[in-house]
Amino acid sequence: MRGNWTKILFTLSFIVLFVLTACGGGSETSSGSEENESGSESAEKTIEFMHLWPEGSSKQHFEIVNGIIDEFEQDNPDVKVEVEILGNEQYKEKLKVLSTSNELPDVGMAWPAGFLEPYVSGNMFAPLDDILEGPLKDKFVAGTAEAYQIDGSTYSLPLELNITPIYYNKRIFDENGVEVPTTYEELKTAIQTLADNGVTPVALGNKDRWTGSMWYMYLADRIGGPETLNKAIDRTGSFEDPALIQAAEEIQELVEMGAFINGFNGLGNDEAKGYFINEQAAMYLMATWDLPEWTTNEDNPQEFRDSVEYMKFPEVEGGEGDINSYVGGPGVGLFVAENSDVKEEAKDFVAFFVEKWGEKSVTDAGVIPATKVDTEGIELPQMYIDILNDLNEASNLTLYADVQMSPSVAEVHLDMIQALFGEAVTPEEFAKEQEAALAEEEE
Amino acid sequence: MNKVMSNKLVIALYVLPALLLIVTLIYGPILLTGYYGLMEWNGVGPMTFVGFDNYIELVQDSKFWDSALHSFLLAIFSTLSLAGYLIISLILAGKIKGSNLLRKIYLIPMLLSSVAIAQLWIKIYDPNNGMLNSLLMALGVENPPAWLADPKFVLYAIFVAILWQYAGFYIIIYYAALKGIPESLIEAAKIDGANPVQIAYKIKVPLIAGVIKVTVVLAIVGSLKYFDLIYVMTGGGPNGASEVIASYMYQKAFGSYEFGYGSAVAFFLLIITLIITWITRKLTASGDEVQY
Numbered sequence: 001m002r003g004n005w006t007k008i009l010f011t012l013s014f015i016v017l018f019v020l021t022a023c024g025g026g027s028e029t030s031s032g033s034e035e036n037e038s039g040s041e042s043a044e045k046t047i048e049f050m051h052l053w054p055e056g057s058s059k060q061h062f063e064i065v066n067g068i069i070d071e072f073e074q075d076n077p078d079v080k081v082e083v084e085i086l087g088n089e090q091y092k093e094k095l096k097v098l099s100t101s102n103e104l105p106d107v108g109m110a111w112p113a114g115f116l117e118p119y120v121s122g123n124m125f126a127p128l129d130d131i132l133e134g135p136l137k138d139k140f141v142a143g144t145a146e147a148y149q150i151d152g153s154t155y156s157l158p159l160e161l162n163i164t165p166i167y168y169n170k171r172i173f174d175e176n177g178v179e180v181p182t183t184y185e186e187l188k189t190a191i192q193t194l195a196d197n198g199v200t201p202v203a204l205g206n207k208d209r210w211t212g213s214m215w216y217m218y219l220a221d222r223i224g225g226p227e228t229l230n231k232a233i234d235r236t237g238s239f240e241d242p243a244l245i246q247a248a249e250e251i252q253e254l255v256e257m258g259a260f261i262n263g264f265n266g267l268g269n270d271e272a273k274g275y276f277i278n279e280q281a282a283m284y285l286m287a288t289w290d291l292p293e294w295t296t297n298e299d300n301p302q303e304f305r306d307s308v309e310y311m312k313f314p315e316v317e318g319g320e321g322d323i324n325s326y327v328g329g330p331g332v333g334l335f336v337a338e339n340s341d342v343k344e345e346a347k348d349f350v351a352f353f354v355e356k357w358g359e360k361s362v363t364d365a366g367v368i369p370a371t372k373v374d375t376e377g378i379e380l381p382q383m384y385i386d387i388l389n390d391l392n393e394a395s396n397l398t399l400y401a402d403v404q405m406s407p408s409v410a411e412v413h414l415d416m417i418q419a420l421f422g423e424a425v426t427p428e429e430f431a432k433e434q435e436a437a438l439a440e441e442e443e
Numbered sequence: 444m445n446k447v448m449s450n451k452l453v454i455a456l457y458v459l460p461a462l463l464l465i466v467t468l469i470y471g472p473i474l475l476t477g478y479y480g481l482m483e484w485n486g487v488g489p490m491t492f493v494g495f496d497n498y499i500e501l502v503q504d505s506k507f508w509d510s511a512l513h514s515f516l517l518a519i520f521s522t523l524s525l526a527g528y529l530i531i532s533l534i535l536a537g538k539i540k541g542s543n544l545l546r547k548i549y550l551i552p553m554l555l556s557s558v559a560i561a562q563l564w565i566k567i568y569d570p571n572n573g574m575l576n577s578l579l580m581a582l583g584v585e586n587p588p589a590w591l592a593d594p595k596f597v598l599y600a601i602f603v604a605i606l607w608q609y610a611g612f613y614i615i616i617y618y619a620a621l622k623g624i625p626e627s628l629i630e631a632a633k634i635d636g637a638n639p640v641q642i643a644y645k646i647k648v649p650l651i652a653g654v655i656k657v658t659v660v661l662a663i664v665g666s667l668k669y670f671d672l673i674y675v676m677t678g679g680g681p682n683g684a685s686e687v688i689a690s691y692m693y694q695k696a697f698g699s700y701e702f703g704y705g706s707a708v709a710f711f712l713l714i715i716t717l718i719i720t721w722i723t724r725k726l727t728a729s730g731d732e733v734q735y
């Protein structure tokens with residue numbers, strides 16, 4: 001009998017031990033701050049911050065973020081910022097997973113419009129109007145913060161502003177006797193010449209699909225004018241508009257010509273960019289967040305960076321769009337979680353971050369912030385200044401189609417883009433499927 | 444010890460921790476998934492009960508059936524490949540030179556994480572700079588296919604990587620089972636004049652039939668719910684040409700925010716897997732175990 005009891009006691013203690021360790025793991029951070037409490041009068045608070053610029057692929061961004069956090073912690077000694085970093089695609093997915101279990105970080109990054117909507121309707125993001133009206137009043141470029149507005153409240157504050165030019169390798173152009181095209185016809189001639197000479201004209205990583213979407217959006221804009229696609233998405237128009245179908249036909253014509261790199265539907269964007277950087281492709285359509293790659297990033301050979309120039313997406317003859325209309329808009333913005341237990345501190349952090357980012361991103365990373373830039377007295381690469389000027393002259397910015405749409409319609413759009421480029425659907429089917437998805441959602 | 448084990452209370456105590464874990468982490472979520480499958484839910488906002496609408500839609504969803512077909516193809520391929528692994532293990536378990544080293548080489552893919560394997564194969568399959576196409580071009584093939592971008596090849600290209608990934612696992616299982624066969628049986632067969640092929644076919648394979656059955660079930664179930672490499676290498680693309688059930692479920696739930704529908708796919712996948720497992724067990728349950 002005694003042996004029995006020893007066994008039971010042993011087992012019980014095992015269970016207790018097990019439960020204790022399990023709990024201990026979960027509350028690590030809170031117990032950590034308790035220890036500090038005895039030292040200072042106010043309790044130390046921790047802001048969880050999730051961002052998408054890992055050291056490996058976005059070194060400059062990564063370092064600026066760390067610099068800003070250090071400064072913030074120095075100014076606010078009782079607040080700690082805990083950082084979690086993921087790559088772009090993984091970040092998007094993790095955010096979704098966290099939101100379903102209601103465990104969003106206190107501060108994180110979000111995209112405008114359609115991306116925000118489920119989070120806002122699920123009451124997961126806190127409105128940031130008080131910061132926008134307070135410390136950050138009039139700091140943003142017109143039209144940037146508005147993209148994060150839903151029903152009159154702003155739920156994220158933008159960091160970046162981007163337009164999407166075509167970068168090209170001047171050396172490859174010269175070697176093949178190609179002039180920089182000024183019309184779409186000339187662009188096609190250039191592509192034909194390059195393809196005939198066995199040079200890959202365009203690097204495109206269409207496994208990620210939004211990359212191909214940007215090509216389609218430009219053609220839709222240049223053929224049908226800036227409003228056609230927007231109207232199809234906001235349901236004041238139709239996706240079966242002739243201009244939108246014609247744009248899809250043009251895409252397939254480019255594919256037929258061999259404009260895009262061999263195997264583009266299986267390549268990710270980073271791999272495609274690699275081809276451009278290795279000078280194995282002549283052109284690359286991408287937003288200005290990649291500017292540092294062609295200007296300041298020491299990891300890329302000087303020779304390559306010197307030969308990269310950019311052009312605006314050329315006009316299509318007889319089309320409605322003009323050359324100063326861009327695909328682009330604000331990129332990521334910072335949100336504060338509604339259920340955050342350090343909401344006030346998190347808001348202060350966001351305000352601080354946006355302001356500092358505006359100063360440092362220009363000089364240290366060479367990207368364009370969503371806040372107004374004062375270029376006086378700073379030395380900047382010429383390409384950066386040119387693009388800033390173009391931005392000032394822009395007649396229109398069309399937000400990325402997959403961001404404008406709700407997540408489920410965006411999936412249809414992106415799948416259709418891949419199918420269109422892969423010639424698995426006709427332009428008519430391409431338009432019809434998306435029209436159906438948009439119409440179904442409207443109901 | 445016997446005394447302890449006869450005490451119901453003690454048994455319950457011993458079982459309790461594991462039982463709690465398995466119920467909260469496995470069976471609970473399965474039931475929840477079934478429940479979510481009856482809802483229309485975007486994962487964040489409120490849920491609405493829609494009954495069996497999701498399942499009705501699922502049965503008519505051609506994309507789902509395409510991905511199911513791909514999963515079944517994978518199951519067939521991995522089951523067939525077991526024969527190859529068995530032959531390799533038979534050779535390794537025989538006393539050949541360097542079998543120890545070879546065994547370790549075969550095991551290495553198992554030690555790599557799926558993402559690392561996916562990256563490795565992405566590099567191999569790269570259409571222009573990849574190892575495979577460089578080799579093909581050196582051999583004079585003019586336009587080698589873009590493996591991961593061509594809907595005709597992509598599924599099989601990934602299958603190769605998956606089979607490679609799991610080869611070591613099955614080889615090690617077979618190897619261990621073969622090593623468990625008593626030496627005396629093989630000696631006896633040799634004395635009776637059996638050649639190595641006969642020994643393998645008539646003695647070794649029947650003796651490890653139980654293990655083979657288990658690996659068949661493992662291969663089929665593992666294939667049906669397979670996800671990792673496909674997700675990293677193509678994300679199910681291009682145009683759904685490499686989509687399998689699990690990646691389709693993920694895309695629906697976390698890509699399109701249709702958590703209700705995604706849950707329905709997940710629950711359906713569970714049911715399919717259970718049925719197939721049961722059928723496989725029935726088909727392979729052939730009478731008595733062989734003993735000599």
